[in-house]
Amino acid sequence: MNKNISAAPRALDLAREVLVTEAAAVQALASRLDDHFLRALDLILRCEGRVIVSGMGKSGHIARKIAATMSSTGTPAYFVHPGEASHGDLGMITDEDVFIALSYSGESQELMTIVPVIKRQGAKLISMTGNSASSLATAADVHLDARVDKEACPMGLAPTASTTAALALGDALAVALLDAKGFGAEDFARSHPGGSLGRRLLTHVRDIMRRGERVPQVHEDAMLSTAILEISKKGVGMTAIVDTQNHVLGIYTDGDLRRTLEKRLDISTTPVREVMSAHPRCITPEALAAEAVQLMEQYNINQMLVVDEQNILVGALNMHDLLHAKVI
Secondary structure, three states: OHHHHHHHHHHHHHHHHHHHHHHHHHHHHHHHOOHHHHHHHHHHHOOOOOEEEEEOHHHHHHHHHHHHHHHHOOOOEEEOOHHHHOOOHHHHOOOOOEEEEEOOOOOOHHHHHHHHHHHHHOOEEEEEEOOOOOHHHHHOOEEEEOOOOOOOOOOOOOOOHHHHHHHHHHHHHHHHHHHHHOOOHHHHHHOOOOOHHHHHHHOEHHHHOEOHHHOOEEEOOOEHHHHHHHHHHHOOOEEEEEOOOOEEEEEEEHHHHHHHHHOOOOOOOOEHHHOOEEOOOEEOOOOEHHHHHHHHHHHOOOEEEEEOOOOEEEEEEEHHHHHHOOOO
């Protein structure tokens, strides 16, 4: 136990040094971005096929992540293992594709075995290496410089800063492509329909609001007792107050009821319009459900009425509906 405690200061110092080294490696990339990056971006934007990303070992792991990031941000991409490519998977690559090859040394044997075939097929080649004079860099149509001054590993052997830099450069490319294509939040949500983000961006108020007989409402001339019964019957924690054309005039909630009881009003003779909250916060069916959440949190309310453009009541929802829909 004492040995572990005594080692703690060194461990923290080493961990901080790793983070500083990797941060410096990424920062250095920003100052080196030039026309090569723009040329790579243009190749991918003009690509009529797919983007294929490949690499061996740790570079292969980074290549998988870059392909996944591009795919989820509007640039169809997939990973091909260079070893498998030389045993048949090259058949997946066409002359309409762009091939991104990652190798810090730029001399990966597995990649250099398939590069000539890729070039013969007519696919465009983008290399990402730490050596602009390497075989892979010189064979590429565009080379992206991902060199680092040193690895974060104390021995300078394990790929650490170099893989972080390659990942960051891949992210930069993916985000630049996203922006150039006008890829927006709804596009992102469509490729993530199973996640919470997809639900937040694709679910509209109309998808989860209560409709028809499930919407609590009473006429403005109704007595308070009628409004209380409607609240209890519909279980939304409130009722809308409407006129003869179903325009929303106000809302009466559980909170309003508590305040009414404190005033000791006669619920059987008091018109609900005298105690309702006029001009309540409402939302339209076309609004995102996430917007309803934001409004409820902003104004500290638990229910909302849903109205159309003419302020006619068409639905209702409360925080439980949003929770059930997993919007929050």
